[in-house]
Amino acid sequence: MNNQKPMDIVQAGLAKRYKKEKRFKLIGLSAIIFSLMFLVFLFSSIFLNGYKAFYQAELRIDVFFDPALLDIKDPASANFDALVKKSLRTTFPDVKKRKEKKKLYGLVSTDGSFQLRDMVLADPALVGQNRSVWLLADDDVDMLMKGYIDRNLPQSDRRISDVQIGWIDKLIDAGRVKFRFNIGFFTNGDSREPESAGILGAAMGSFYMLAITLVLSFPIGIGAAIYLEEFAAKNRITDIIEVNINNLAAVPSIVFGLLGLAVFLNFFHLPRSAPLVGGLVLFLMTLPTIIITGRVALQSVPPSIREAALGVGASKMQAVLHHVLPLAMPGMLTGAIIGMARALGESAPLLMIGMVAFIVDIPAGITDPATALPVQIYLWADSPERAFVERTSAAIMVLLTFLVLMNGTAVYLRSKFERRW
Amino acid sequence: MLQILSSNTPRSTAKSREERIQSKARMLVDREDRCTAGDPFVENPRMSCRNVNVYYGDKQAIRDVSIDISENEVLAMIGPSGCGKSTFLRCLNRMNDTINICRVTGELKLDDSDIYDKKMDVVPLRARVGMVFQKPNPFPKSIYDNIAYGPTIHGLAATKTELTEIVEISLIKAGLWDEVKDRLDQPGTGLSGGQQQRLCIARAIAVGPEVILMDEPCSALDPIATATIEELISELKQHYTIVIVTHNMQQAARVSQRTAYFHLGDLLEVSQTDVLFTRPSHQLTEDYITGRFG
Known part of the structure; x- marks a missing residue:
């Protein structure tokens, strides 16, 4: 034992080490294959159900x-x-x-x-x-x-x-x-007759809702993130605000729906089933996510950039607007788009504010009664006619297409605006 | 546990040489008065600091530092890590403002205006007292935009031609013009480390400062780039007052006229550079420059 050279001991243990490494890699790989299998199963079942x-x-x-x-x-x-x-x-x-x-x-x-x-x-x-x-x-x-x-x-x-x-x-x-x-599937509103039921009404409802959500939550979220990260004094009050934002991000979405019902419908008397209210509710739901991802994006900008700007005499606002924000923008955009994608797939809060109604007309504005894609899927899945089964799957395909497009945009924007230093 | 104890015993009984010197050093500062040895004060100073104390929260980083900085001189600040030299440097253009828990007392003056006065506007102050950082930190923009940014936000150039002129002059002064004149539109981050640091110096020069603060500007550079920057500093001192923090004593000896020695938050000695390195007045300065600790 004692006259063994250290190198021999190392050699002897090598095989075991490599074996362990191989096993570790294999576990990771099988986890990925396992989850991919579920994904393939899910997608193929939706496709096979819906393509007709x-x-x-x-x-x-x-x-x-x-x-x-x-x-x-x-x-x-x-x-x-x-x-x-x-x-x-x-x-x-x-x-x-x-x-x-x-x-x-x-x-x-x-x-x-x-x-x-x-x-x-x-x-x-x-x-x-x-x-x-x-x-x-x-x-x-x-x-x-x-x-x-x-x-x-x-x-x-x-x-x-x-x-x-x-x-x-x-x-x-x-x-x-x-x-x-x-064609009718893409150009019609909902109908009791499956053969003439279409997705356009729900898609327009979702579009108006998301437009409102984006217009409100992006600037407000970014503003809040910038203020909290760059300007706010670090004290007890900002700590409390931070904890609350994190808590809000974890609140179940149906609670936001109840809030929307109580505040926007019952107090402000905004129209029921309207994309306006849906957008407001989803805005409240998305805001914490956007603030959090915005702050993370700001934190990831190296402090040396801030110092460089301040060092040549930029005011704090100039340092943030000219240097920090452009560098943080890709991260912020990604966060916003992922938040939007989550809002697009949200149905629970919309049930609370009456967007689950049967609406045949295609909404022409933010105050018209409307429904949304996920709610439409829910409505169709609930219908007894056999023909609605395939329409449900088809609507899921449309929704997934939108989600994939949005996430793709996020990836594209990220790679386009990302600057390396 | 037993093993660890037994293996540590010989070390703890025989204190290492460094530790002994450190404890001795602490005792010395505690016992002796902390008056700065040498000649910290000059006539007609550009900047003057009296009894400056800096606290990070409850911890005091700098104690009663008083020093003058005269026109067109290079003042080097040396001392062991954590002695407060960078902290002091960052007081001179209020870069410490970015650290929330940092608190500064005492009097710091640039000409006759109080730097830490409530009415003092940091934007013009930082235009007058420029800064070059330890790690080269060009903006992720083109070389041209890096230099042009400062003059643009201060409105120093009325026309595009004037701006281009400022960019060219700054790059010439920073000794970078010949290397980059054909690729001003390329990203500043694509330059080598030494070039990036000279770009940062050019960026600081572009807003026409009176004083340039340099926080270990060569610590991330190789010896050749370091030599270039040192030459540059010697040229710049004809127009600017320069305060440079360095870990490299040879560098301090090469570039500076006066040298300040910081020790655990105290300014122990300020002398002419040749005097400080040959006949230091303070025992701890001698210990440091002869490499007994640091």
């Missing part, structure tokens, strides 16, 4: 724009529903029974009459003519076409009856059924 929502079944129906049904002077108020029904009856002339007629009308979406109305409004010369028109199919037809409804089930167990299947097969044989890209 991006196309939609349509039926081609021959329509005679009957002048007897359409008042030429005021086509907007004409009964287009009757026109759709009449066209369906002429396509399937052998359907006579009242009950069966009702089933027949069910093949076309209620949106079909609006489609015809829009056509006539765009071109009044159509009245009195024959046209073959692609009309949106009902969601049940769509589901059958996409294979979600099992034809072998007994009739009473499915949403679509044997006669209807017979008609659809006839239409298919006649080449009167096709899928097309579901």
Whole structure:
């Protein structure tokens, strides 16, 4: 033992050391693979559930724009529903029974009459003519076409009856059924009918809300961070403020929703379900995060830069604005964007201020009733129709796309503005 | 535990030479009056300091320092680490203001105005008393912008041409012009360490200071860059009063006319540099310059 050289002892232990290192690396790697697997599982399940929502079944129906049904002077108020029904009856002339007629009308979406109305409004010369028109199919037809409804089930167990299947097969044989890209999903507001329900209303609501949140929380958050970090005296009061900001960042978001309900709706009487109030609530929720990341960004600027500026006679404000802030900006922007991304995905506080309402119109301003993307997802996930399942997943995809875009912007801004010294 | 004790025993019984000298040094300062030896005061001083005390919270960093700084001289401040020389230097243009717990008492005057007067505006003060720091700290901007920043915020140049002139003159004075004249638009942080430090000197010169404070300007530089800066200091003293803190006694001997020796917060001796290094009046100064401790 004693006549062993130190180098021999080192050599003897080396293999064991490397083994340990290898094991350590392996543990880290498996942790990453494990979490990646979950991520892949999550994304693929969302995608597989939702990709079919991006196309939609349509039926081609021959329509005679009957002048007897359409008042030429005021086509907007004409009964287009009757026109759709009449066209369906002429396509399937052998359907006579009242009950069966009702089933027949069910093949076309209620949106079909609006489609015809829009056509006539765009071109009044159509009245009195024959046209073959692609009309949106009902969601049940769509589901059958996409294979979600099992034809072998007994009739009473499915949403679509044997006669209807017979008609659809006839239409298919006649080449009167096709899928097309579901534009309506991106241009419509919410609807009770899944086939005409769209995401635009919720997306606009989210957009207005985030705009308000950003406009308020970025300048106020940065201002607060600069004051606390650069100007405030370090004493008990600033300590208390700091502790409170950190606490606020950890407050569950629903509490901010309750606060918004109590203050903005009940006290200030701002409109309910409005992006204005949603934006204010999310602003309160995001502010602590932005202040904290802003302060961290300021702290990470080397003090030598401050000293250099002060040393040539810059005032404190000049040192901060000209030198410290530009260097801290990438960090602040990243913090703000990540805060925004969190606000975009937030639904709980919005439930409290009435943004969970069923709203068909696309909001045109910050005081119009609106809902938000995550709330829309919640609403659709809650709906019983089969077609809403794929729309829920599709809406999640849209939301995730926005989140990825925002985080991508954060990374881009960071690398663009980051200066090395 | 036993092992540690036993291994430490021989050391604790036989005190190391340094420790003995340190304790002796402390005793000396406590016993003797702390009056500064040598000749701290001059006629017609540019800056004069009387009974300056600096506290960091409860801890006193500098005790009763009184010294004059005369026109166009290079005053070197030497002393062991933590003796308060940098702290004192930073009092001269109130850079200590950035430290919250720092408190300064006593009288510091630049010409006839009190530096620590409540009405004293630090912005013009720092324009008159410039500073060069230990670590080169150029702004992460172009070489041109680094120099132009000071004159711009003080409004020293009315036109772009005047500003460019100031930049050129400052770089020439700092001996950097020939090396950077073709790449003024490139980042100042891309220069070598010595060039960066000369850039910082040029930046300080650009606002037209009367006094330049240098806080160990060469401690991060190699010997060749150090030699360049020392030459530069010798040239600058024709126009400016320079106070330089240094750990390097040879450097103090080379560049300064007078040298001040700080010791644990006391200013023990101020003499002509050749006198201080050959015939120090204070025992501790002699101990320090002969390398008995430090």
